Amino acid sequence: MDHQTLLANYLSNLQVDLYMVNYNRCGPGWRDLDYTPDYSKLYWICEGEGWLKIGDQEYYPKPGQLFLMPEGVTQSYSSISDQPFLKYWCHFSAKVGGINLFQILRFAHFVEVNQPVQFEDTFKSMLMYANSGEVYAHMMAKSKLTELLSHYIMSLDLEQITYLNVPVVEKLSTVLTYIDTNIEDNMSVQDLAQMLHMHPNYFIRFFKQQVGMPPIHYITSKKIDKAKEMLRCTSLTMTHIADNLGFSDSYYFSRQFKKHTGLNPTEYRKQMTITTTT
Structure with a gap:
């Protein structure tokens, strides 16, 4: 079985859960160094400047980039100017058979988005459902998270996904x-x-x-x-x-x-x- 088929099998059995989602501008004190979260994060950069470190890789994200910061990986972030990030962001888990997806697969940390309006609309919908009191709202919010992750993976070359074990x-x-x-x-x-x-x-x-x-x-x-x-x-x-x-x-x-x-x-x-x- 080739790796593409195996990857499809993993993703078809993916279970996600959304913990938190928001849209805001980071303050000048937005900063944390060398912490290892027990949740994963997506950052959709809309405006501004900042610095991220994921594992041993450093980045200066730009508007139109979607960043993935996986659970269990040491990270840092900081504002670097008087124009801090305006971003959509969410905290989530992604598991296959109870195992953190990012213990199985390593993905590129960011993608350049070709259809920014679509990503922004998906984040907006996820935020709307997360703040809704309707009985179906959390399920809909999770579906939007799955949609974001799907588009993230679709934006990657398969060579940018590697198996960790x-x-x-x-x-x-x-x-x-x-x-x-x-x-x-x-x-x-x-x-x-x-x-x-x-x-x-x-x-x-x-x-x-x-x-x-x-x-x-x-x-x-x-x-x-x-x-x-x-x-x-x-x-x-x-x-x-x-x-x-x-x-x-x-x-x-x-x-x-x-x-x-x-x-x-x-x-x-x-x-x-x-x-x-x-």
């Missing part, structure tokens, strides 16, 4: 590649754990931490993805598809399919046929 990534890639290429077979947790020379219980914890779900759930979801493809692209019966994908019987297959998609296989195939002919 290469041995873990290689082990995970081995297992995920095996699952993808053998999705039509029956495979057990014991088989997968043996591939990595792990005890099955440890392997389940390892897999869930890295992928965000237990291995059996992941395998089933990949089988359902394959079933959807077969329903769209072949005329095989439900029984044949269930047999080909290693389900014990067509009833169990149909139940699992509906659990994942909301439709039984027959309904799904009919819906896809309607979609492609209209």
